[in-house]
Amino acid sequence: MSKIRLSEISTTPPDGMDKEAIKLMTKEIVKELDELQNLLYAEHKHSVLIVLQGMDASGKDGLIRKVLGNMNPQGVNVKSFKGPTDEEKEHDFLWRIHRHVPAKGMIQVFNRSHYEDILIQRVHKWIDDKTAEKRMQAINDFERLLSEDNNTTILKFYLHISQEEQSKRLQERLEDPRKMWKYNKSDAVEAKLWKDYRKMYEDAIENCNEVKWNIVPADKNWYKEYVVAQTLRDTLRSFEMQYPNLEQ
Template sequence: MAKAKTKTKVKSRVPAGYDLSKIDTRAPKELDKDEIKKKTLAIVQELDELQNLLYAESKHSILVVIQGMDAAGKDGLIRDVFGQMNPQGVKVSSFKVPTAEETAHDFLWRIHKQAPEKGIIQVFNRSHYEDILVTRVHGTCDDHTALERMKAIEDFEQLLSRHNHTQILKLYLHISHKEQQQRLQERIHIPRKMWKYNESDFKESERWDDYRKYYEEAFEGCSSIPWHIIPSDQNWYKSYQVATLLRDTLKGLKMNYPGLKK
């Protein structure tokens, strides 16, 4: 498989502590799909009340960072888990190729503008991590720059966490290459999915090993706030895991409704 060229010959010094090839992409075999879907539905209903409590108390915020390979199911996850909550308290930002204005600023400029205010659940569909993933695969960001950006990302996330009471959930939707290929093919043959078709996705899929490598380095280099690796070959299991994680995070805030204003 062809490797992406980089601007320099500098060897990456980011330690490799993650090995995605050793993490399963599927649910444990003993789990019952129908039973898990029932549990997910109950959790999503519980999330509606917890989100309302978060909004009313307005002392904390939640930032959900969703990363994954093309066709990992980011859009479907947002719909299934976050789509049932009050739209006044949930915001979604999608980060695509930077505009001319965005590239004229530092790489975190467009990200920081979308950070959640207190009381809000903010979802990032892709995120600041694209600037140490796609850019490295395509050779527009060398190893030294990537390391500097990782330090900036660590500082940025700590700033939100410590000074704005933002709980950050960093999710990697972990699918197999085989599953990705199948989902990309569905975009050609299934009418309701054709709008997602992009010829370049198949070319990006050929860089699978490169993306895996740089994801693993991103996990290791930006680990002060931990990553959650979500097995995602089966959407029902993916939604269950994320819904459970979000519910437990919200419950852990020990929130209370404000009393009458005096």
């Protein structure tokens, strides 16, 4: 049984947070990220993999746009993982993932990821618990490989949204013309499986935590964007990067 209880972790910002002040701080961090990403690309020693997971409507797309949208597109890739294709089904579950890990100098974003193979697959009982346990071990090995063999720093974010906020956002997809394109007929079906998804997320976070998870309160987009931007900024700063000199 998982020791993590997502129901005991707040989905809203801490008390006393000033929305406008936080938004201004995020804006400054995003400016700095542009320079840090340029350094990362130029130095060509490190790479970063950002894994975004969360319930439907937790705001993964908007987060990518707000935090990474100003970066040089030559140095940032985004991959959204949907259901596996027929070709992908012919291989091990990590085959389609490994092809998209970042090269040195790059930031790679996974909008959903290898974790779908121990989340939706378990919720719908397409795999059993024994298979899930093997996959979780494989995920730990895979993430260790990236970290140790390619100097890849992995940042994993679980965007922690409440069931009430999810319902509100899914309803907006039916009513707001600017958001209708996001509507999927399966949304309502998946939303009814909230408790099952939460249980599987708790299990994934508990058992695949060699690379730690950042559980980000996601009911308020302005706070979610700040946390992710700050975490990425601090990570890139820690590399102590320098522009290469002219080759002699």
